[in-house]
Amino acid sequence: MTAVLTVDGLHVDFPLPGDVVHAVRGVDLEVRPGEVLALVGESGSGKSVTAASILGLLPGTARITAGSIRFEGNELVGLPEKRLNVFRGAGIGMIFQDPVTSLDPSFTIGSQLGDTARLHLRVSRDEAREVGRTWLDRVGITDPERVLRSYPHELSGGMRQRVMIALAGLSGPKLLIADEPTTALDATVQKQILDLLLDLTGETGTAVLLITHDFGVVSHTSSRVAVMREGAIVEVGETAQVLGAPEHPYTRTLIDSVPEIGQRHSAGGQERRLLSAAAHTARVHLSSETDSPRPSPSPRPSPSPRSGRSPRPGGSAGLGDSTGPNVLASPAAGRPILEISRVSKDFTVGGLGTGRHKATLRAVDDVTLSVRRGEIFGLIGESGSGKSTLARLAGGLLPRTAGKINFDGTDVAAAGRELRRRFQYVFQDATTALNPRIKVGDQIARPLLRLGKATGRRQAAELTGRALDLVGLSAGYADRYPREFSGGQRQRVSIARAIALEPDLLILDEPTSALDVSTQATILNLLLDLKDELDLTYLFIGHNLAVIEFVCDRIGVMHQGSLIETFSADELFAADRQPATRALLDAVLPIGAPTTTKG
Amino acid sequence: MTAVIAPPRLRRSAVARFVRNREALLGLVVLVVVIGISVLAPWLAPHDPNAGDPESVLLPTGSAGHLLGTDDQGRDVLSRLLYGGRGALVVATVSVAAALVIGTLLGLTGAFAGRRTSGVLMRVIDLLFAFPVILVALSLAAIVQPGPGVLIGTVVFGAVPYVTRIVYAEAKIERGKDYVEAARSLGASEPAILLTEVLPNLVSSVVIYGTSLVGINIVFTASLSALGLGIQPPNPDWGRMLAEGAKVLVTGSPGVATFPAVAILLVALAFNWLGDGLRDVLNP
Amino acid sequence: ADSTPRDGGTLIVGQYQEVTQFDPNRQYSWETWRIDRNIYETLVNEDLTSPTGVPKIVPGLATSWTVSPDATTYTFTLRQGVKFTDGTPFDAAAVQFNVRRFTDPAFEYYDKVSAATMSLVYADLKSFDVVDANTVKYTFKHPFLDYLRQIPNSGNAASGIFSPEALKKYGQDGLADHPTGTGPFTFQERVRGDHTTLVRNTDYWGQRPHLDKVIFKPIGDDQSRVAALRSGAVDLISRVPPDSVASLEKAGYAVPENKNVPQIIYYNFNYTNKYLQNKKVRQAIIQAVDRKTLAEKIYKGYAEAATSIINQGNEAYDASAVDYPYDPEAAKKLIAEAGYQPGQISFTILSDTTGQPTAEYIQQQLKAVGIEASVQSFEWITYGTRSANLKPEDGLNLGEWGYVAPNWVKISHNYSVGIRDGDKYSDTSADTLKAIDTAAYNPDPAKSTELWQAAAQTWATDATVFPLLSFNRYYAVSERVGGFVWPQQDHYDLAQVWVAD
Amino acid sequence: MTRQILWRLVNLVPLLFVISLLVFFISQAGPADPIKDVLSQKMSAEQIEQIRQAYGLDQTAWSQYLHWLRDMFTNGGGISLSVRSPVSGIVYPAFLNTLILGAATTVVTVVLGVLIGFAAGIRHGRPADRAAMLFVQIGSNLPIYWFGLIIIWLTAVRWNWLPAGGMHDLRGDGGFGDLLLHLIAPAFAASLVSMLIVARFVRAAVIESAQSDYIRTYRSQGFGRAAILGKHIGRNILPPIVNTTGLTVGSVITGVVFVETIFSWPGLGSVLLNAIAGSDYPVIQSGILLVAVVFVVVNLITDVLLDLLNPRLRHA
Ligand SMILES: Nc1ncnc2c1ncn2[C@@H]1O[C@H](COP(=O)(O)OP(=O)(O)OP(=O)(O)O)[C@@H](O)[C@H]1O
Ligand SMILES: Nc1ncnc2c1ncn2[C@@H]1O[C@H](COP(=O)(O)OP(=O)(O)OP(=O)(O)O)[C@@H](O)[C@H]1O
Ligand SMILES: [Mg+2]
Ligand SMILES: [Mg+2]
Numbered sequence A: 001m002t003a004v005l006t007v008d009g010l011h012v013d014f015p016l017p018g019d020v021v022h023a024v025r026g027v028d029l030e031v032r033p034g035e036v037l038a039l040v041g042e043s044g045s046g047k048s049v050t051a052a053s054i055l056g057l058l059p060g061t062a063r064i065t066a067g068s069i070r071f072e073g074n075e076l077v078g079l080p081e082k083r084l085n086v087f088r089g090a091g092i093g094m095i096f097q098d099p100v101t102s103l104d105p106s107f108t109i110g111s112q113l114g115d116t117a118r119l120h121l122r123v124s125r126d127e128a129r130e131v132g133r134t135w136l137d138r139v140g141i142t143d144p145e146r147v148l149r150s151y152p153h154e155l156s157g158g159m160r161q162r163v164m165i166a167l168a169g170l171s172g173p174k175l176l177i178a179d180e181p182t183t184a185l186d187a188t189v190q191k192q193i194l195d196l197l198l199d200l201t202g203e204t205g206t207a208v209l210l211i212t213h214d215f216g217v218v219s220h221t222s223s224r225v226a227v228m229r230e231g232a233i234v235e236v237g238e239t240a241q242v243l244g245a246p247e248h249p250y251t252r253t254l255i256d257s258v259p260e261i262g263q264r265h266s267a268g269g270q271e272r273r274l275l276s277a278a279a280h281t282a283r284v285h286l287s288s289e290t291d292s293p294r295p296s297p298s299p300r301p302s303p304s305p306r307s308g309r310s311p312r313p314g315g316s317a318g319l320g321d322s323t324g325p326n327v328l329a330s331p332a333a334g335r336p337i338l339e340i341s342r343v344s345k346d347f348t349v350g351g352l353g354t355g356r357h358k359a360t361l362r363a364v365d366d367v368t369l370s371v372r373r374g375e376i377f378g379l380i381g382e383s384g385s386g387k388s389t390l391a392r393l394a395g396g397l398l399p400r401t402a403g404k405i406n407f408d409g410t411d412v413a414a415a416g417r418e419l420r421r422r423f424q425y426v427f428q429d430a431t432t433a434l435n436p437r438i439k440v441g442d443q444i445a446r447p448l449l450r451l452g453k454a455t456g457r458r459q460a461a462e463l464t465g466r467a468l469d470l471v472g473l474s475a476g477y478a479d480r481y482p483r484e485f486s487g488g489q490r491q492r493v494s495i496a497r498a499i500a501l502e503p504d505l506l507i508l509d510e511p512t513s514a515l516d517v518s519t520q521a522t523i524l525n526l527l528l529d530l531k532d533e534l535d536l537t538y539l540f541i542g543h544n545l546a547v548i549e550f551v552c553d554r555i556g557v558m559h560q561g562s563l564i565e566t567f568s569a570d571e572l573f574a575a576d577r578q579p580a581t582r583a584l585l586d587a588v589l590p591i592g593a594p595t596t597t598k599g
Numbered sequence B: 001m002t003a004v005i006a007p008p009r010l011r012r013s014a015v016a017r018f019v020r021n022r023e024a025l026l027g028l029v030v031l032v033v034v035i036g037i038s039v040l041a042p043w044l045a046p047h048d049p050n051a052g053d054p055e056s057v058l059l060p061t062g063s064a065g066h067l068l069g070t071d072d073q074g075r076d077v078l079s080r081l082l083y084g085g086r087g088a089l090v091v092a093t094v095s096v097a098a099a100l101v102i103g104t105l106l107g108l109t110g111a112f113a114g115r116r117t118s119g120v121l122m123r124v125i126d127l128l129f130a131f132p133v134i135l136v137a138l139s140l141a142a143i144v145q146p147g148p149g150v151l152i153g154t155v156v157f158g159a160v161p162y163v164t165r166i167v168y169a170e171a172k173i174e175r176g177k178d179y180v181e182a183a184r185s186l187g188a189s190e191p192a193i194l195l196t197e198v199l200p201n202l203v204s205s206v207v208i209y210g211t212s213l214v215g216i217n218i219v220f221t222a223s224l225s226a227l228g229l230g231i232q233p234p235n236p237d238w239g240r241m242l243a244e245g246a247k248v249l250v251t252g253s254p255g256v257a258t259f260p261a262v263a264i265l266l267v268a269l270a271f272n273w274l275g276d277g278l279r280d281v282l283n284p
Numbered sequence C: 001a002d003s004t005p006r007d008g009g010t011l012i013v014g015q016y017q018e019v020t021q022f023d024p025n026r027q028y029s030w031e032t033w034r035i036d037r038n039i040y041e042t043l044v045n046e047d048l049t050s051p052t053g054v055p056k057i058v059p060g061l062a063t064s065w066t067v068s069p070d071a072t073t074y075t076f077t078l079r080q081g082v083k084f085t086d087g088t089p090f091d092a093a094a095v096q097f098n099v100r101r102f103t104d105p106a107f108e109y110y111d112k113v114s115a116a117t118m119s120l121v122y123a124d125l126k127s128f129d130v131v132d133a134n135t136v137k138y139t140f141k142h143p144f145l146d147y148l149r150q151i152p153n154s155g156n157a158a159s160g161i162f163s164p165e166a167l168k169k170y171g172q173d174g175l176a177d178h179p180t181g182t183g184p185f186t187f188q189e190r191v192r193g194d195h196t197t198l199v200r201n202t203d204y205w206g207q208r209p210h211l212d213k214v215i216f217k218p219i220g221d222d223q224s225r226v227a228a229l230r231s232g233a234v235d236l237i238s239r240v241p242p243d244s245v246a247s248l249e250k251a252g253y254a255v256p257e258n259k260n261v262p263q264i265i266y267y268n269f270n271y272t273n274k275y276l277q278n279k280k281v282r283q284a285i286i287q288a289v290d291r292k293t294l295a296e297k298i299y300k301g302y303a304e305a306a307t308s309i310i311n312q313g314n315e316a317y318d319a320s321a322v323d324y325p326y327d328p329e330a331a332k333k334l335i336a337e338a339g340y341q342p343g344q345i346s347f348t349i350l351s352d353t354t355g356q357p358t359a360e361y362i363q364q365q366l367k368a369v370g371i372e373a374s375v376q377s378f379e380w381i382t383y384g385t386r387s388a389n390l391k392p393e394d395g396l397n398l399g400e401w402g403y404v405a406p407n408w409v410k411i412s413h414n415y416s417v418g419i420r421d422g423d424k425y426s427d428t429s430a431d432t433l434k435a436i437d438t439a440a441y442n443p444d445p446a447k448s449t450e451l452w453q454a455a456a457q458t459w460a461t462d463a464t465v466f467p468l469l470s471f472n473r474y475y476a477v478s479e480r481v482g483g484f485v486w487p488q489q490d491h492y493d494l495a496q497v498w499v500a501d
Numbered sequence D: 001m002t003r004q005i006l007w008r009l010v011n012l013v014p015l016l017f018v019i020s021l022l023v024f025f026i027s028q029a030g031p032a033d034p035i036k037d038v039l040s041q042k043m044s045a046e047q048i049e050q051i052r053q054a055y056g057l058d059q060t061a062w063s064q065y066l067h068w069l070r071d072m073f074t075n076g077g078g079i080s081l082s083v084r085s086p087v088s089g090i091v092y093p094a095f096l097n098t099l100i101l102g103a104a105t106t107v108v109t110v111v112l113g114v115l116i117g118f119a120a121g122i123r124h125g126r127p128a129d130r131a132a133m134l135f136v137q138i139g140s141n142l143p144i145y146w147f148g149l150i151i152i153w154l155t156a157v158r159w160n161w162l163p164a165g166g167m168h169d170l171r172g173d174g175g176f177g178d179l180l181l182h183l184i185a186p187a188f189a190a191s192l193v194s195m196l197i198v199a200r201f202v203r204a205a206v207i208e209s210a211q212s213d214y215i216r217t218y219r220s221q222g223f224g225r226a227a228i229l230g231k232h233i234g235r236n237i238l239p240p241i242v243n244t245t246g247l248t249v250g251s252v253i254t255g256v257v258f259v260e261t262i263f264s265w266p267g268l269g270s271v272l273l274n275a276i277a278g279s280d281y282p283v284i285q286s287g288i289l290l291v292a293v294v295f296v297v298v299n300l301i302t303d304v305l306l307d308l309l310n311p312r313l314r315h316a
Helices: A047-054 A081-087 A109-121 A125-138 A144-149 A157-170 A187-204 A215-221 A239-244 A249-257 A387-394 A417-421 A440-450 A457-470 A475-479 A487-499 A517-534 A545-551 A569-573 A579-586 B014-020 B022-044 B077-112 B115-130 B133-143 B148-175 B178-185 B190-226 B238-248 B255-282 C030-039 C092-103 C112-122 C164-170 C222-230 C242-250 C279-288 C291-298 C328-337 C353-368 C380-388 C408-416 C429-440 C445-462 D002-029 D038-042 D045-054 D061-074 D087-122 D127-141 D144-158 D176-210 D213-220 D225-236 D238-262 D268-277 D281-309
Strands: A005-016 A019-031 A036-041 A063-071 A092-095 A175-179 A207-211 A224-229 A232-238 A336-351 A356-372 A376-381 A402-407 A423-426 A505-509 A537-541 A554-559 A562-568 C010-015 C044-046 C057-059 C062-067 C073-078 C125-132 C135-140 C185-191 C195-200 C213-218 C264-269 C303-305 C345-352 C371-378 C394-401 C465-471
Touching: A005 A047, A019 A036, A019 A047, A019 A063, A019 A207, A036 A047, A036 A187, A036 A215, A047 A063, A047 A092, A047 A175, A047 A207, A092 A157, A109 A125, A109 A144, A109 A157, A109 D225, A125 A144, A125 A157, A157 A175, A157 A187, A157 D213, A175 A187, A187 A207, A187 A215, A187 A579, A207 A215, A215 A239, A224 A239, A224 A249, A232 A239, A232 A249, A249 A517, A336 A387, A336 A537, A356 A376, A356 A387, A356 A402, A356 A537, A376 A387, A376 A545, A376 A579, A387 A505, A387 A537, A417 A423, A423 A487, A423 B178, A440 A457, A440 A475, A440 A487, A457 A475, A457 A487, A487 A505, A487 A517, A517 A537, A517 A545, A537 A545, A545 A569, A554 A569, A554 A579, A562 A569, A562 A579, B022 B077, B022 B255, B077 B115, B077 B148, B077 B190, B077 B238, B077 B255, B115 B148, B115 D002, B115 D281, B133 B148, B148 B190, B148 D238, B148 D281, B178 B190, B190 B238, B190 B255, B190 D127, B190 D176, B238 B255, B238 C222, B238 D144, B255 D127, B255 D144, C010 C030, C010 C222, C030 C185, C030 C195, C030 C213, C057 C062, C092 C112, C092 C125, C092 C135, C092 C164, C112 D045, C222 C242, C222 D144, C222 D238, C264 C408, C279 C328, C279 C353, C279 C371, C279 C465, C291 C303, C291 C353, C291 C465, C345 C353, C345 C380, C353 C371, C353 C394, C371 C380, C380 C394, C394 C408, C408 C429, C408 C445, C408 C465, C429 C445, D002 D061, D002 D281, D061 D281, D087 D127, D087 D176, D087 D225, D087 D238, D087 D268, D087 D281, D127 D176, D144 D176, D144 D238, D176 D225, D176 D238, D213 D225, D225 D238, D238 D268, D238 D281, D268 D281
Parallel strands: A019 A232, A036 A207, A036 A224, A092 A175, A175 A207, A356 A562, A376 A537, A376 A554, A423 A505, A505 A537, C010 C213, C345 C371, C345 C394
Antiparallel strands: A005 A019, A005 A063, A224 A232, A336 A356, A336 A402, A554 A562, C044 C057, C062 C073, C073 C135, C125 C135, C185 C195, C195 C213, C264 C394, C264 C465, C303 C465
16 A cells, blocks of 8 residues: 655754754654554654654754655655645644644634634635534534633643644644644543544544554554654554564563553552663662662563553553562651642633633632642543642642632742742643743753752752753753753653752642653652652642552542542542543553554 | 763854854944944044144045045044044943843833732833933933933933833733743742743843844934033034034035944944844844 | 016025014014014114115104104104004004003003013113104113114014004913014914914005015924925025035025124123133133134135124124234233143033034134133023023033124123123223213214224223124025015015015 | 723823923923023023013922912913913924824834834845845934935935925915825834834744744644735734834834924924923923823833733733
């Protein structure tokens, strides 16, 4: 079968004065009609750059130094913008990794969808709106009318991501490039989206190049998978084949790093750690001068095939040889460090100049919750249920409409500097949470100095380097500006910035959503290490239930702004879970046998 | 941890970025040359810039001994041109720099302070706007001796409200951004947020505005001098030379005004170019 | 222009200043009077039809007059049948109303401002009498030979007669906006900063002026004014910048020359400045400056050096009078005698931008004899304020004035020296004051010139004023305009002017 | 938002009051005395004193101020001290003329500035960009004294295309076409100064916007260059346009003094300059208050528009 897309020996460089970043070094890819090709790989390995090359959307500084990209037999490399436009949208659709900045802040979602619909479907204004509505529906947005009238900043991370998908899908492309399209989505919606993608391939023969980190997604959706590392494809094959019997050691490491539901229990009595490619990395005391690396769990020498594993508790292959002290340091022990009582948050939308009536939207509704010292509290819930808003409120970053929030006995709204240091926050969207005009090294170092964690520039630089190292970035990255990073790298910078401060309470809003599983494992292990050493407390928001279950001690579930239940992580699968929780659990995608096999 | 793509070893230095920008370099060269000329004027100038000769009034450009001709007092235009940049450069740069600093601080404060403080501050700025610079200038002149100080004060007073509003408008947009929230959650005090987080994002605007102002203000100070507030005759000053030369601009001696006009233009352009370069450096 | 006069048409005049106000008793500035005198008439007039010679006094609103032998009493027979443009009659009562407005504090319509302004001429008025409906009599405390000259002559203290009814109707302040006189032209409108329009008075008692309409437009900037003339927007401009004379003439504009205009530019000394309190220093300043070169080179010959306070064009003008001749060596010596080292004396010369070349020239000349002067130059408007509020470090400031009448010597002495306390700083000033009084109170016309010249010469030895120069070019006229004459006076007569189609 | 606007308008009152107080006392503090100007040099001290009394200038500053305040409400700003004419008749027409010139200048500035900035921005880094920016850079740094005269000489004297100054042809009918003709040169000359600023800001915004992720999204959907530029980049560069436009109005109103002089425009500039020089505080007061109202309103409109244009700020 002739491929829709053929990428041959693609090289992409970012020339900088005195140096060149070789972001892509000889990628060969082939996407066939109607197939889903999953592209997995290390964070920063060049997936997004490859994807952007295809449509000629590389940043201005990038250069394609070699290679060819052919779409339906047409060479795209070197094509002028005008000619490329023939293929863009209707030929090749693109879902960008970063839904926050990829939507036009000045236009409503309805307008952006409508414009695209009118351009490609040649429909009237009203029809275009209808098309937009239908598509929002298709991507699982429950109140499309409101979303149509909203501006991007008024939507949750997951909602924006779905809007991006709708935008790209709308024009019915022959090839859809989806760069981590479901990272911000809860399991239910993720499943819905993936099924939508599969429908598209089925119905219209759309081919999909799916960049993802989630092996559940890979196995659920793709027929073939390509593994990328350091700018090149290291392995390519049938999904079942690659997942079941990976050839390349890196692929193997990746697969081994995948957390699975129920893993927590299999760790039974051992220190709770994930296997990761970086498992050799010494665990480091961030600030201690003594810097004594502790023994770390050794990686499993030869990973066993993991196909066919059940996502249920007590699944077969565990991480038996993960070693370490007891996992379940009794969470009930600690005093509450964060107390949220009866908190609500209303947003005002509409009003003068927006063309719609002023209204309030209750994003958080009467939530009461307390997080105890030393525990990891997981917050889950469908996209748009108010998790991020609650987290922002907890951090005192948003004024609240009602209720009280105390951190260690003090109202967060009045938090002083000392409190700030003890209380950190990793934002859901790393791109916007980093200052675009400041080198990331400075962004990490400044708070250290400011909050007295480092006594001088030197020490701050040292700690910065170490923090970057811990999240899998070398200290050399300190000199870069945020936009010179890949999505996952930015997220890690954001984490590094928070943990470098060794706060007492760390609020993590989907901290690993953009990370490949191996890096994710590194990060999660790191978080666990830090917690053990420094007795930290985490409020951990996530969509990946395997991760949540593995990492957290207690879990709260949000639904439409309310906290509907909290329970110990052990009881995630208990029978008396609320229906909303159940729905999330049911939608978890197992890795292993792909549910559909195409090709 | 596996090695990621090696980060670039040699970081692009600010200097490298600056030098790469050809316009910026040209701007710098022009400024250096002009400053050099101004400093070396006593050695370069063929004549005493203030010594007139009633016998050779308004000699045309290219006259023997007076390459660029003479003015209506018979003074050598070239010599005056060489000296005339001193005041202009100092006044324009110092006052613009001061206005930028003050205006930026005020604008940032206006954008970030609470509703009430911000309201009061911005209304005060409205007030300054409405206040004619000329009135201030005349009042100043009444109290102190005219001279560069008065000029600088006046220009600063005139420019601050503009800078403030530019910065205010942009800072208000920045205020809503997540990185500001992030900084706050990282314990940055409000002043620190303004100066170390938000300011770098405004550098582009501030530099654009600042460098645009330099040229405008060289000319503006000339007008103030004509009101009796600035550099006093016979001392050569481009702005003054221009105003005086305008009298004979269309009556056969265009050079007297045109040479200083070109000098002002050149310096202004150099500042513009330099500003663009500076912006690239500060704002890659 | 056409050599044959033609009736009708509009003349547009470009003036160098915005006019002050159209109230004859409150107005000041020459440009204002150049407009005002077409609206308001005076009892006697000057014949301004000849470019040379002291203008003859001719009947105006008075048909004839008699002067008492001691020159204290002036009796005028008023012209009959004249009406103000508001229709009210001009008669002795109207004249009385006018005079009482600025002389009689008991009068209902007495106006302090007018009184202050008009005192320049009427300070010594003893009484005013209405002899009969057509005869009025002015009696002065002292002989006042120059009174007739002062009547039609003025930038300040104009004796133009306004309609009493208009004043009553519009109020003291309102007259300026509703000027009502008997003149050949009537006021139509004034758009401040833009223009003033006069239209021909169709009921005028005298000869019909050629023009139907005159528009005066202030154009403050010298170059813009010249450009306006050259683009045809205006037909006549005043105060031609010397630098533009040659190019205007080349382009076909008439820039008449007149070396007898009663106008002089001079410097006042500031007596609060400690250096200038010394007569030797003042004398040194005068001797340090070569006024001839100033006029010939800096002003390119479009000005005449003035070496006496009696301006050219004055009845008592004496071209040979020189206060102190140019002699830098003598100046240096004087400074040394005064006890100063070279460079020790320093002060500021205040100047408007037009006078700046002069100031800078003088600055250089002073430097050559060891006096450090700095020049501070202002826009005309600011200059006025600044020079009215002198600081001790100020040294010289410009004056521009001049009269045909020789009692100018007294006036200028009063304003340049008298009210500035300058008399204290000259050992010879008692003589000067005496000589001026003698000339001023002299009733004998035959001795007048001689006495005034003597007074001026005595004054010159005080070195309390510093005459500089007079312009000999002032107006420029487009080819469209015919009949324009620059007489020996600071204004011109529009009645003789016509414009081509 | 509506409340905020109303609040700002209410605030105008105290603001104007403060301005009037400041202006009054600054003009009092100056050396100038309304009587002691040109006229006074030809008057004795007693005469001056007499006039001072007549004008009420012998009273305390406060009572003078209160007088003025009363006049403001009952008497259209009172009577000018130096020319003894109602202030309204002096200030309002001049103000109107300045507004006309100011509006024309603003239009020219913004239209040309935006066009040039936009054209340069979309050709970022290319020769056309350099050329366009050089053009405005030169334009805005041409000293107005020099350039204004050259414009007049070329257009009015040499080629006879345009009038040499003023607001209308004194021989003509003073119609609208005539006014437009007279506006061309001064509006163009006055616009040059701010044009650079507008153009540079627009250019920077275009460049930044063009590199943004959301524009990349539009490009990925195959939107044509024109659509992207016109609608989306156009929309996202509106804030700097609005902001610099607001500022342009400001600089134009205060900056026209010099343009007014050169082009003999009968505006507020020379009226104020005269009044300031002569401490004619009723005129200064009224003039400055009018200007202040313009500024406050323009700044208010700017602020409101900026907030409206930025969805994030609408409820902030
Ligand atoms: N504008 C840029 N300038 C310099 N380097 C860049 C730039 N953009 C990306 N890179 C570098 O290129 C490499 C590939 O980036 P890319 O975004 O393709 O990674 P990715 O595979 O998509 O990673 P992730 O899974 O984290 O999104 C990274 O090392 C990144 O640091
Ligand atoms: N600034 C805002 N203005 C208006 N509505 C907002 C704003 N911020 C959030 N919302 C709304 O509040 C609701 C909760 O948003 P929130 O970001 O807390 O969701 P979330 O649970 O974090 O979702 P996700 O998992 O997709 O990130 C959403 O419906 C969103 O549209
Ligand atoms: Mg990526
Ligand atoms: Mg969220």
